[in-house]
Amino acid sequence: MGNGTGIGKVRGLGSAKHGGQHWINQRTTAVGNLLLTVWLVISLLLMPNYDQATLAVWLAQPLVAVPMILMLVSIFWHARLGLQVLIEDYVHDDALKFASITLLNFYVVASLVFGIFTIAKLAFTGAPA
Amino acid sequence: MGQNLNRPLSPHLQIYRWSPQMAISIFHRATGFVLATAGMMTLLWWLSAIGGGGESFATFQRYVVSAGEDATGLQVAINWFFRLLALAVTYSFFQHLFSGLRHLVLDMGAGYELKTNRNWALAAFIAAIFATALVALFVASRFLGV
Numbered sequence: 001m002g003n004g005t006g007i008g009k010v011r012g013l014g015s016a017k018h019g020g021q022h023w024i025n026q027r028t029t030a031v032g033n034l035l036l037t038v039w040l041v042i043s044l045l046l047m048p049n050y051d052q053a054t055l056a057v058w059l060a061q062p063l064v065a066v067p068m069i070l071m072l073v074s075i076f077w078h079a080r081l082g083l084q085v086l087i088e089d090y091v092h093d094d095a096l097k098f099a100s101i102t103l104l105n106f107y108v109v110a111s112l113v114f115g116i117f118t119i120a121k122l123a124f125t126g127a128p129a
Numbered sequence: 130m131g132q133n134l135n136r137p138l139s140p141h142l143q144i145y146r147w148s149p150q151m152a153i154s155i156f157h158r159a160t161g162f163v164l165a166t167a168g169m170m171t172l173l174w175w176l177s178a179i180g181g182g183g184e185s186f187a188t189f190q191r192y193v194v195s196a197g198e199d200a201t202g203l204q205v206a207i208n209w210f211f212r213l214l215a216l217a218v219t220y221s222f223f224q225h226l227f228s229g230l231r232h233l234v235l236d237m238g239a240g241y242e243l244k245t246n247r248n249w250a251l252a253a254f255i256a257a258i259f260a261t262a263l264v265a266l267f268v269a270s271r272f273l274g275v
Contacts, residue, residue, distance in 0.1 A: 027236065030229055037226070050272075052186035055179045068176075075172075079165035086162065115173050118180045128182035 032074035056127030
């Protein structure tokens with residue numbers, strides 16, 4: 001590396017070897033989203049009504065809270081990967097790109113933790129009035 | 130940098146003739162963006178409204194479902210903004226779901242024949258619009274008394 005020709009430099013550096021993992025993760029979470037959102041849609045269609053009390057009792061059950069948390073993880077991870085590609089494609093300035101990816105990570109992690117906490121609190125402490 | 134500013138650039142959206150195959154690609158991206166912003170935030174709002182109790186759920190319903198009988202003009206307008214946003218999120222969900230399924234099939238190396246590719250792209254659009262209409266009808270009859 002360093003003083004070689006253009007092609008020599010490229011060969012020396014190579015790829016970051018991370019591209020494949022990003023691609024696989026996007027597909028894995030896509031299948032997760034598919035299964036879990038279909039579960040959510042079917043569950044909602046089977047609800048007798050959509051009052052807060054009914055929904056809270058429903059959401060507090062372990063077999064609802066767990067898939068709901070899994071769904072949030074799968075969706076938010078998938079969204080993080082997808083928005084990363086969007087930023088990489090459209091934001092060309094290096095500094096702005098770095099800032100955008102940082103903001104994206106904050107946005108996704110903060111909102112995911114908020115969602116998980118909301119469900120966990122309901123499941124552990126019971127439905128509020 | 131000494132770059133030739135008039136150098137040929139790769140063609141973009143406005144150059145291509147619109148066809149189902151190219152439209153579904155950009156729609157996949159656009160609907161993904163809608164889901165990752167408005168969709169995820171609405172989902173979290175709904176979940177936290179359930180967790181927050183009757184009063185916070187009533188607030189959610191006033192904004193997203195129905196502003197109620199004694200709402201001011203502004204409240205009705207805000208309600209309609211969120212209703213249209215919910216419609217956009219619903220359409221985005223089904224569009225992204227069906228074009229995502231198409232992507233998974235393409236990832237296996239199937240469906241690249243020109244006619245097949247075009248037909249499945251078209252089918253994904255039709256399925257998404259159909260599913261959105263079904264949900265809209267369900268919501269209208271169940272919650273809005275239409």
